[in-house]
Amino acid sequence: MLQGKHITFSYQDPAKGKTDVLADVSFEIREHDFIGLIGASGSGKTTLIKHLNGLLKAESGEIFFKGKNIYSKKYPLSELRKKVGLVFQYPEQQLFGRTILKDVMYGPLNLGMSEEEAGKLAKESLELVGIPEEYYQMSPMELSGGQKRCAAIAGVLAMQPEILVLDEPAAGLDPETKHEIFELLCRIREKRNNAIVLVSHHMEDVAQFANRVWVMYKGKIAMDGTPEEVYSRVEELEEMNIGIPQITHLTYSLIKEGVPLPRPAISVEEAEKMLAEILKEEKPL
Amino acid sequence: MIKIENLVHNYTIWKDENTKSEKTVLDGISLDIPSGQFVAILGPNGSGKSTLARHLNVLLLPDEGTVWIDGKNTQAKERLYEIRSRVGMVFQNPDNQIVGTSVEEDVAFGPENKNVEPEKIRRIVEDVLRKVRLWEKRKTPPSKLSGGQKQRLATADALAGLPECLVLDEPTAMLDPSSRKEVINIVKELNQKEGMTIILITHHTDEVVDADRIILMKDGKIIGDDIPKKIFADRSLLKRAKMDIPPVVELGMRLKKQKIGLDEPVLHEQEMIRKITELYRSKCGGWKDAAR
Numbered sequence: 001m002l003q004g005k006h007i008t009f010s011y012q013d014p015a016k017g018k019t020d021v022l023a024d025v026s027f028e029i030r031e032h033d034f035i036g037l038i039g040a041s042g043s044g045k046t047t048l049i050k051h052l053n054g055l056l057k058a059e060s061g062e063i064f065f066k067g068k069n070i071y072s073k074k075y076p077l078s079e080l081r082k083k084v085g086l087v088f089q090y091p092e093q094q095l096f097g098r099t100i101l102k103d104v105m106y107g108p109l110n111l112g113m114s115e116e117e118a119g120k121l122a123k124e125s126l127e128l129v130g131i132p133e134e135y136y137q138m139s140p141m142e143l144s145g146g147q148k149r150c151a152a153i154a155g156v157l158a159m160q161p162e163i164l165v166l167d168e169p170a171a172g173l174d175p176e177t178k179h180e181i182f183e184l185l186c187r188i189r190e191k192r193n194n195a196i197v198l199v200s201h202h203m204e205d206v207a208q209f210a211n212r213v214w215v216m217y218k219g220k221i222a223m224d225g226t227p228e229e230v231y232s233r234v235e236e237l238e239e240m241n242i243g244i245p246q247i248t249h250l251t252y253s254l255i256k257e258g259v260p261l262p263r264p265a266i267s268v269e270e271a272e273k274m275l276a277e278i279l280k281e282e283k284p285l
Numbered sequence: 286m287i288k289i290e291n292l293v294h295n296y297t298i299w300k301d302e303n304t305k306s307e308k309t310v311l312d313g314i315s316l317d318i319p320s321g322q323f324v325a326i327l328g329p330n331g332s333g334k335s336t337l338a339r340h341l342n343v344l345l346l347p348d349e350g351t352v353w354i355d356g357k358n359t360q361a362k363e364r365l366y367e368i369r370s371r372v373g374m375v376f377q378n379p380d381n382q383i384v385g386t387s388v389e390e391d392v393a394f395g396p397e398n399k400n401v402e403p404e405k406i407r408r409i410v411e412d413v414l415r416k417v418r419l420w421e422k423r424k425t426p427p428s429k430l431s432g433g434q435k436q437r438l439a440t441a442d443a444l445a446g447l448p449e450c451l452v453l454d455e456p457t458a459m460l461d462p463s464s465r466k467e468v469i470n471i472v473k474e475l476n477q478k479e480g481m482t483i484i485l486i487t488h489h490t491d492e493v494v495d496a497d498r499i500i501l502m503k504d505g506k507i508i509g510d511d512i513p514k515k516i517f518a519d520r521s522l523l524k525r526a527k528m529d530i531p532p533v534v535e536l537g538m539r540l541k542k543q544k545i546g547l548d549e550p551v552l553h554e555q556e557m558i559r560k561i562t563e564l565y566r567s568k569c570g571g572w573k574d575a576a577r
Contacts, residue, residue, distance in 0.1 A: 041432060041461050145330045172377070172458045174329040174488050176527035201461040204532070243462020246491060247532045250554050257562045268532050272539040279545045279564055 001195060002029040002052060002084065002163060007061035009047055021047045022058070023219035029163060033195045034185075036206030036227070039216030040241040045199050048216065049165050052197070053084035082111055085161030089168045091152035095140040100131065100151055103140050107159045118158070125157040128191060129184055146177035150184065157188065164188065165197040170205065182209055204245045207231065207266040215242065232263045247271050286320040286355060286450055286482050287341060287372075293349035294336055294505075310336045312505035313350070320449065323476045323483045325493035325513075328502030329527035334486045337502070338454045341484065342372045355449070373443030375453040379435035388430070388438055389414065389423040395445045413444040416479075417471050433464025437471055444475075450482035451475065457489060465489070490517070491531040494552040501526040518550045533557050 009022040021044045029035065029052075039045050050056040051063065054070055054077045063070045070080055088094070097103025101122055108118035126136065129150040135143070140151055149169065156164065166185070170178040182205060189196055200206050206213060206227065213230040215223035217240040223230050231237070234252045237244050244252075251271050252264040260278060265271035294311035310333045318324055328334050339345040340352050343359045352359045354368045361368070376382055385391025389410050396406045414420040417437040422430065427438060436456050443451060453472065457465040469492050475481040485493065493499060499516040501509035501523075509522050516522070517534045530538070537551040546564065551557045 040463065172455070174527050175490075175529040177330060241463050243466070245532070246554060247536065250533060250536070250557060253554075253558045254561055257558060259562060259565045268535045268539065271536050272543070275536075275540060275561065276543050276545065279540075279561075279568060280543065 001031050001066060003027070003064045004051065005062045005064075007048075007051060007058040007063065009051070009056060009058055020219050022051070024061075025219070025221055026061075027214070027221055027224075029195050029197065031195060032189070032193060033197075033212060034189060034210045035195075035197045036203075036210030036213045037197055037199045037216065038201070038203055038206055038213065038242060043216040043240075044219040045216050046167060049086065049167060049197065049199060052163070052165055053081045053086055055086070078111070082159050083161055084163045084165060085156040085159055087153055087156050087164070087166040087169060089171060091156075091169075092140075092145070092148035095148060095152055095155075097140060099137050100126070100140050100143070101136040103151065104155045104158050107155055111159060121158045121160065122154070125154040126151070128157060128188060129154045130180075146173055146180065149173070149181065153184070157192075160192075161194065163195045163197065165199075167199045168201065169198070170200070170202075178205070185209065201243070203231070203243070203248070204267075207245060207248075215240065217242075227266050228263070231266045234264055286322075287316070287318040287484075288353040288356075289314055289316040289340075289350070291315055291350035292337075292340060292347050292352060294333075294340070294345060295348050310505050311340075314505070314507060315350075316500070316507070316510075318450075318482065318484070320482055321476075321480045323473075323495070323497045324485070325496040325499045326484065326486045326502060327488070327490065327493070327499060327526060327528050332502040332526075333505040334502055335454050338374070338452050338484070338486055341450070341452050342374045343369050344374075370446050371448055372450045372452055373446050373448035375436070375439050375443050375451065375456050377455040377458050379432070379439040382439045382442060383427045383435060386426055387423065388419055388425050388427060388441075391427055391438060392441050392445050395442060399446075409445050409447070413441040416444060416475065417441045431464060432460045433467040436460065436464070436468050440468070440471060448481075450484065452484045452486075454486045455488065456485075457487065457492065465492070488528075490523075490529055491533075494531060494534075501528070503527075513552055514550050517552065 004025060004027045007022050007025040010018050010020045013019050025048060037045055051058060065080055068075060095103055097106060104122035104126055105118040108121050131147060131150060140148060143151060170181050185196055186209060188194055198210065210227060213225060213227050214221050215230060231248050234244060247268050248264045248266060251261055255261050261274045265274055292311050292314040295307045295309050298306050298308055314337060326334050343365060346360060354371050357364055357368050359368055383391055384394055392410045392413060393406050396409055414423055417440050419434065419437055419441060427435060430438060457468055472483055472485060473495060476483045487493060494513050496513055499511065499513050500507055503526050508525060509516055517530055523530055533554050534550055534552060537547050537557065541547050547560060551560060
């Protein structure tokens with residue numbers, strides 16, 4: 001659906017001169033993908049996602065959305081921004097509408113839709129994120145932290161994106177609210193058939209929901225595979241200064257100690273299953 | 286060090302200019318924290334953790350009840366600065382707390398404001414920057430620091446006031462896992478080497494398995510107060526406080542259910558590795574003996 005070829009991007013730093021942030025990045029987002037994008041701070045994650053809807057323009061390389069080059073002169077970038085929705089970190093800081101409904105309608109109205117149409121889309125999106133109707137006329141500031149974040153996500157959903165990109169959507173939330181946000185993402189993906197790109201520090205969350213993981217390191221996508229494939233490469237991940245899930249590290253250490261697990265586990269459930277198998281069975285190895 | 290009795294705090298919510306309502310954020314908190322203790326406070330968003338923290342530094346005053354810092358009632362206005370200097374605060378976003386153009390200037394800002402003599406300021410700055418391992422970065426502008434380094438600088442700022450107690454309000458919420466570790470390790474060191482009283486507010490249960498004591502808050506009340514081993518063994522209590530069980534503890538509990546011999550909650554990864562390796566060795570060792 002969205003394809004990037006040999007993207008490079010650099011910032012001008014008055015002190016150090018040119019710093020490369022993206023160094024020849026190629027990628028493909030397929031329909032219905034749920035991609036977890038991980039990497040240490042400064043690895044280029046945020047810069048990369050800003051390229052996905054044309055907020056930043058690559059210095060070299062090309063990006064194709066459904067086969068069309070988004071850098072060609074005639075390409076309507078506003079159309080792309082509708083199709084690729086970006087949710088930044090702490091999106092609730094961008095809530096500003098007088099009422100929750102107005103806030104969510106802002107995006108569609110800005111894209112040139114009628115009041116009626118925008119209202120319909122806004123209500124649909126608010127319903128999807130689980131904000132009940134009696135809240136629509138309240139000020140966004142009266143919502144709880146988790147609800148505010150959901151309202152901000154609804155604002156992006158109302159533009160009916162086909163790819164939803166979120167930068168650390170659960171940062172600063174308590175564990176239960178965090179789970180709710182991730183369940184919401186799964187629901188959105190099922191209902192709207194979206195592709196999702198999730199940027200997160202927390203590999204645990206990524207492991208649970210993503211079907212693919214991209215690991216960014218020094219401006220490159222250094223790994224691209226299923227969570228199981230990527231999390232088996234414990235040493236490389238540690239070298240890239242990526243905090244791996246505790247449970248992965250634990251099972252990895254067990255393997256090093258000679259406990260014959262098939263590979264490092266990516267979840268507690270998986271670790272339990274693997275360990276139960278070898279610790280319970282009575283048969284010889 | 287800190288004693289709280291029946292603390293109540295209400296916020297006023299203005300619906301419009303004329304109508305207001307009150308919301309109780311702290312609903313009768315009583316707490317006694319001895320000097321040198323490492324206390325973790327866990328609880329969902331909106332449970333009152335941060336409000337409680339602000340009472341410890343006299344940023345807020347009780348609506349009902351009393352807070353004593355080192356035996357001094359925080360209501361005593363004439364001793365405000367004295368009381369406040371006992372408790373250093375570190376907040377979630379270090380950028381809000383950093384003012385200097387270089388790391389050392391930033392740390393010196395607090396003591397300078399209190400008219401400490403220059404010679405003494407120099408000693409304090411060196412001392413606290415060494416403690417948070419930023420001495421090598423003393424000439425660096427704070428904007429060039431990583432998130433974890435900034436949070437360590439904010440910690441140094443708090444330490445420069447020479448407090449006896451450090452309150453950290455979700456200091457790792459905005460950090461990546463390796464920066465989180467940096468900050469938590471410094472906090473643990475301050476507690477162990479310096480005997481600093483630590484009150485750490487966090488959502489990350491894995492950061493607090495080494496705490497002396499865990500306090501669970503919900504709806505402005507304390508719903509749990511015990512050592513980590515006890516707290517993390519109580520699944521329903523954690524669920525009520527909307528907290529996750531640390532993965533290692535969770536694995537141990539699941540294995541125990543499967544009747545794999547782990548008798549008590551295991552909190553640390555190293556301990557778990559040792560126990561499972563032992564279990565495994567005794568298992569296949571046993572089998573080999575039988576085969577002979």
